Amino acid sequence: MQIDIKQPILDKNDTLAAELRARFAANHVFVLDLLASPGSGKTSTILATIDALRDEFNIAVIEGDIASSVDAEKIKAQGIAAVQINTGGACHLESAMVKRAVDVLDLERLDLIIIENVGNLVCPTDFDLGENAKVMILSVPEGDDKPLKYPGVFQIAEAVVLNKVDTMPVFDFDREAFDASVRQLNPGAPIFPIAATKGDGVDAWASWLASRIRCC
Numbered sequence: 143m144q145i146d147i148k149q150p151i152l153d154k155n156d157t158l159a160a161e162l163r164a165r166f167a168a169n170h171v172f173v174l175d176l177l178a179s180p181g182s183g184k185t186s187t188i189l190a191t192i193d194a195l196r197d198e199f200n201i202a203v204i205e206g207d208i209a210s211s212v213d214a215e216k217i218k219a220q221g222i223a224a225v226q227i228n229t230g231g232a233c234h235l236e237s238a239m240v241k242r243a244v245d246v247l248d249l250e251r252l253d254l255i256i257i258e259n260v261g262n263l264v265c266p267t268d269f270d271l272g273e274n275a276k277v278m279i280l281s282v283p284e285g286d287d288k289p290l291k292y293p294g295v296f297q298i299a300e301a302v303v304l305n306k307v308d309t310m311p312v313f314d315f316d317r318e319a320f321d322a323s324v325r326q327l328n329p330g331a332p333i334f335p336i337a338a339t340k341g342d343g344v345d346a347w348a349s350w351l352a353s354r355i356r357c358c
Contacts, residue, residue: 182281187338282315
């Protein structure tokens with residue numbers, strides 16, 4: 143006999159995610175779930191995105207980490223509401239965790255919530271958080287073969303951010319091969335090359351995100 147423990151967990155998660163999605167829609171809040179490996183530059187990308195969009199939108203961030211509140215403190219230092227979720231070892235966020243974070247936010251005053259998921263390219267792909275879009279961040283030092291090794295996360299991403307492009311001359315990164323792999327897995331996903339810490343390419347990414355928020 144085989145007992146499937148994964149599906150009941152996902153069913154419970156999806157039920158709560160649907161409730162969250164309805165709650166976000168009622169308050170006209172766009173929710174972005176950012177997926178990436180550790181060290182890809184999720185927080186620096188969030189900070190650059192905030193800088194580009196804060197004049198038009200009210201933004202909050204939910205930070206998911208196994209431990210510590212380092213990233214949330216960086217966000218708060220910019221005057222942005224941030225809620226830290228420490229998973230205590232879990233490799234992904236779940237809708238119940240997000241609900242607890244959302245409960246301390248004033249949704250009526252927000253336009254955008256950015257969820258920084260736990261650094262992982264596998265586990266978070268299965269868990270609906272009630273978001274409007276999942277976006278994948280890959281950094282150049284991670285290599286151009288990641289779409290081939292982790293196809294699932296690229297397939298579910300509505301867009302792909304290629305970060306740290308300023309380091310491309312230092313690393314053996316084949317941009318054409320990377321783009322081809324992404325388009326094979328997800329033909330409709332735009333790819334945004336950026337250098338988050340320098341601001342390069344952020345305007346195009348922020349413009350795409352702003353258009354999605356306005357449609358929310």
